[in-house]
Amino acid sequence: MALIPATILTGFLGSGKTTLLKRVLTETHGQKIAVIENEFGEENIDNEILVADTQEQIIQMSNGCVCCTIRDDLRATLQDLAEKRRKGEVDFERVIIETTGMADPGPVAQTFFMDDEVAESYLLDSIITLVDAKHAQHQLDERLEAQRQVGFADQIFISKSDLVGKQELLDLQNRLRAMNPRAPQKVVHFGEVPLKEVLDLRGFNLNAALEIFPEFMATEEHHHHGHAHDCDHAHAEGEACNHHGHKHAEDCDHHHGKDEPCNHHGHHHHAHHHHHDDDVKSFVYRARRPFDPAKLEDLLGAIVQIYGPKMYRYKGVLDMKGTNRKVIFQGVHQLMGSDLGPEWGKDEERESKMVFIGVELPREILEQGLKQCQV
Numbered sequence: 001m002a003l004i005p006a007t008i009l010t011g012f013l014g015s016g017k018t019t020l021l022k023r024v025l026t027e028t029h030g031q032k033i034a035v036i037e038n039e040f041g042e043e044n045i046d047n048e049i050l051v052a053d054t055q056e057q058i059i060q061m062s063n064g065c066v067c068c069t070i071r072d073d074l075r076a077t078l079q080d081l082a083e084k085r086r087k088g089e090v091d092f093e094r095v096i097i098e099t100t101g102m103a104d105p106g107p108v109a110q111t112f113f114m115d116d117e118v119a120e121s122y123l124l125d126s127i128i129t130l131v132d133a134k135h136a137q138h139q140l141d142e143r144l145e146a147q148r149q150v151g152f153a154d155q156i157f158i159s160k161s162d163l164v165g166k167q168e169l170l171d172l173q174n175r176l177r178a179m180n181p182r183a184p185q186k187v188v189h190f191g192e193v194p195l196k197e198v199l200d201l202r203g204f205n206l207n208a209a210l211e212i213f214p215e216f217m218a219t220e221e222h223h224h225h226g227h228a229h230d231c232d233h234a235h236a237e238g239e240a241c242n243h244h245g246h247k248h249a250e251d252c253d254h255h256h257g258k259d260e261p262c263n264h265h266g267h268h269h270h271a272h273h274h275h276h277d278d279d280v281k282s283f284v285y286r287a288r289r290p291f292d293p294a295k296l297e298d299l300l301g302a303i304v305q306i307y308g309p310k311m312y313r314y315k316g317v318l319d320m321k322g323t324n325r326k327v328i329f330q331g332v333h334q335l336m337g338s339d340l341g342p343e344w345g346k347d348e349e350r351e352s353k354m355v356f357i358g359v360e361l362p363r364e365i366l367e368q369g370l371k372q373c374q375v
């Protein structure tokens with residue numbers, strides 16, 4: 001059975017996720033879309049199908065936790081849906097997950113890698129991040145979640161541009177581009193965007209991203225007169241799931257390192273941290289010599305073990321020794337996986353490209369290590 005494409009819709013509180021989603025659902029597209037709502041603070045935990053009589057099935061997932069447990073709930077929900085679909089009890093072609101505005105999208109995305117059953121049924125198509133033109137600057141200054149949402153994005157939609165001046169919008173766009181150069185940006189007025197720009201983006205297709213942003217390759221780390229900040233945000237950092245490619249979620253014991261406050265209830269405000277600096281950075285690594293698979297696996301395994309919490313997203317198209325096919329590798333935090341892609345073209349230069357996005361990335365270690373993994 002073909003994999004079910006899944007789209008993660010994220011964005012800070014009030015950024016227009018629901019507005020966009022409503023537009024998408026009311027457009028006459030003839031597609032059956034299951035929507036999973038992860039609403040914060042709702043009472044009933046059951047996954048209820050709220051709308052079964054239209055083309056969409058809306059499943060409300062409500063749990064108070066925006067970080068770790070969402071994964072369990074989400075995993076259960078996704079499994080349940082896939083199972084019912086197999087049995088013919090529900091009918092849908094794709095899934096959209098709307099996360100709460102407070103959520104770090106990392107754990108949500110990780111669900112698609114870490115659980116065998118989920119990975120067997122679903123394909124994470126893309127992460128779409130809504131950014132509120134009016135409030136984003138402030139949110140990005142104050143909230144690491146907001147930064148993470150931008151860092152994770154495969155596509156950025158900017159809402160509420162009608163509420164700001166031209167220059168304000170430009171400044172925001174530049175800031176977002178510096179944080180996440182690979183994500184295309186689009187200004188969207190009250191969620192008005194063609195469906196084809198929302199679904200089937202295949203956000204993990206690195207080549208596409210690179211083609212859209214040729215200047216991307218020249219992007220170095222973006223320093224904004226940085227000062228190291230001290231915010232140890234529990235959720236990516238605290239997660240103890242050191243799965244690199246191994247999908248077993250059970251041993252996640254939700255560590256919250258150091259004195260980190262547990263963010264499970266979404267009330268952990270970071271207002272005292274004034275980030276005048278964006279922590280999310282990225283860099284690209286290219287290689288002309290093929291990689292030795294075993295060496296590369298060892299290296300990346302070791303690196304994500306240590307730096308995984310800071311590595312929001314990484315992906316690459318690799319030339320690997322022993323195969324004529326491209327190896328598509330991708331990961332979120334400690335979880336990574338790879339698949340065989342299409343064959344390298346006859347005249348195509350076999351160049352591996354990798355993008356790493358995160359905070360305080362161990363760039364030099366990666367660059368040196370990667371060099372040693374080439375044959």
Ligand SMILES: Nc1nc2c(ncn2[C@@H]2O[C@H](COP(=O)(O)OP(=O)(O)OP(=O)(O)O)[C@@H](O)[C@H]2O)c(=O)[nH]1
Pocket residue numbers: 011012013014015016017018019020100101130159160161162163188189190191
């Ligand atoms: N002016 C303006 N308002 C917008 C735009 N898009 C959305 N809004 C409004 O912004 C408010 C919040 O939008 P929602 O779609 O509820 O935002 P959300 O991201 O789902 O919010 P949470 O669920 O709280 O995280 C609503 O009042 C929308 O009507 C836009 O392009 N321009």
